[in-house]
Amino acid sequence: xxxxxxxxxxxxxxxxxxxxxxxxxxxxxxxxxxxxxCYFSLRDDAGQLSCVMWRNEARRLPTDPDEGMEVCVYxxxxxxxxxxxxxxxxxxLEARGEGLWRLAFERTRRRLExxxxxxxxxxxxxxxxxxxxxxxxxxxxxxxxxxVSVIRRRAPWTHIMVCASRVQGDGAARExxxxxxxxxxxxxxxxxxxxxxxxxxxxxxxxxxxEVARAVAACPVPVVTAVGHEVDVTMVDLVADRRAPTPSVxxxxxxxDGEELRAGVRRLSASLSSGxxxxxxxxxxxxxxxxxxxxxxILGLLGRRTVRLQHVGAxxxxxxxxxxxxxxxxxxxxxxxxVLRRLEMFAPEDRFRLTLVDGxxxxxxxxxxxxxxxxxxxxx
Amino acid sequence: xTENLDFEATMAELERIARALDGDELDLDxxxxxxxxxxxxxxxxxxLLEEVRGRIExxxxxSSGEQKVTELDVPEAxxxxx
Numbered sequence: 019x020x021x022x023x024x025x026x027x028x029x030x031x032x033x034x035x036x037x038x039x040x041x042x043x044x045x046x047x048x049x050x051x052x053x054x055x056c057y058f059s060l061r062d063d064a065g066q067l068s069c070v071m072w073r074n075e076a077r078r079l080p081t082d083p084d085e086g087m088e089v090c091v092y093x094x095x096x097x098x099x100x101x102x103x104x105x106x107x108x109x110x111l112e113a114r115g116e117g118l119w120r121l122a123f124e125r126t127r128r129r130l131e132x133x134x135x136x137x138x139x140x141x142x143x144x145x146x147x148x149x150x151x152x153x154x155x156x157x158x159x160x161x162x163x164x165x166v167s168v169i170r171r172r173a174p175w176t177h178i179m180v181c182a183s184r185v186q187g188d189g190a191a192r193e194x195x196x197x198x199x200x201x202x203x204x205x206x207x208x209x210x211x212x213x214x215x216x217x218x219x220x221x222x223x224x225x226x227x228x229e230v231a232r233a234v235a236a237c238p239v240p241v242v243t244a245v246g247h248e249v250d251v252t253m254v255d256l257v258a259d260r261r262a263p264t265p266s267v268x269x270x271x272x273x274x275d276g277e278e279l280r281a282g283v284r285r286l287s288a289s290l291s292s293g294x295x296x297x298x299x300x301x302x303x304x305x306x307x308x309x310x311x312x313x314x315x316i317l318g319l320l321g322r323r324t325v326r327l328q329h330v331g332a333x334x335x336x337x338x339x340x341x342x343x344x345x346x347x348x349x350x351x352x353x354x355x356x357v358l359r360r361l362e363m364f365a366p367e368d369r370f371r372l373t374l375v376d377g378x379x380x381x382x383x384x385x386x387x388x389x390x391x392x393x394x395x396x397x398x
Numbered sequence: 399x400t401e402n403l404d405f406e407a408t409m410a411e412l413e414r415i416a417r418a419l420d421g422d423e424l425d426l427d428x429x430x431x432x433x434x435x436x437x438x439x440x441x442x443x444x445x446l447l448e449e450v451r452g453r454i455e456x457x458x459x460x461s462s463g464e465q466k467v468t469e470l471d472v473p474e475a476x477x478x479x480x
Contacts, residue, residue, distance in 0.1 A: 286416055
């Protein structure tokens, strides 16, 4: 019997004897070929089993398992006829718990971290009042409805531009990357929301893909992510500028509350009026202050004038002939009121008046006598 | 975007005017005309908030790399999801 015939016969027997089954063991010698298929062994304390996973199945793995990782492999028992070796043709491979997903996640995270892409310092601040919000999501999903409702309610003036992509399954990652690039480079977009509603780890997996995370990190405008529920943290959340726990919260994060803005306008409007009123009141105060000062100035001036007037009055008093008369002097006046100061103004028998401090004396010249000659003159 | 940059610029201008009116550097005539400008800005800000309504559009990149924008109808969300 030729070798190949025997191998084929054993293969037929073997394949007919075993239903597809789960095999538990540790992974050893995992090798992924350029063509996409993977070769590895499963082993435990006492035995070893050769395994192969074809390209189509291998593509669905989030990542390659680690050496020694404990896994369950579902497959059928067969024989590699050309080598005459018995092997397990694996259809799926799962690590215990979320092992493989977790592992894939950690590997991607470490790579992005090493490049600084998860550094919180890279996060950009969001525009206070975006005019145009871009949304990358599935156009029929509840996530889009939620984001749109919240934006409509809070900031109805905001333009929303949606770029559709699938958000789960094969090819979703590529579509998300394309949508991010399209919207991110569209003129006028101020901020992007990348969102999807809740789902299983597998459903959300495209948001953990390295190319999607890199597209978020490279986006020219800030990106807010809201993927799954609050407990789901995906790779895109780690590189996004902000992470929202739900699509609705993403809506609240990207646009301001119109009511608050209106209150701000009202406040400023009120402060304009009060500012103008205050300005006018201060102007009035100034007028009254200035006029008060003027009044004080005039009164002060008057006061000083009064004092001066009194001084002048006192001096006038001194000069007044009345003061002289008070001291006992008399003034001689002729009939016409002329003051008679010299002898030659008198003639014998002339009538004249003597003004004293308390009245007049009518008199007549009897004798005239010059001071140095002893000339005669007397008053009667 | 222009409308809302407008809003922010309008608010910034309003704040500047309010501050100026609060000081004494302006003479009364200037204060009055600044106040009038302020009232205009208030109207403008309210207009942007109350009357300008945003569109919802879908951006599609065709296979030839061209971009097309179309109106998108998104139904309102019902009560909050659990």
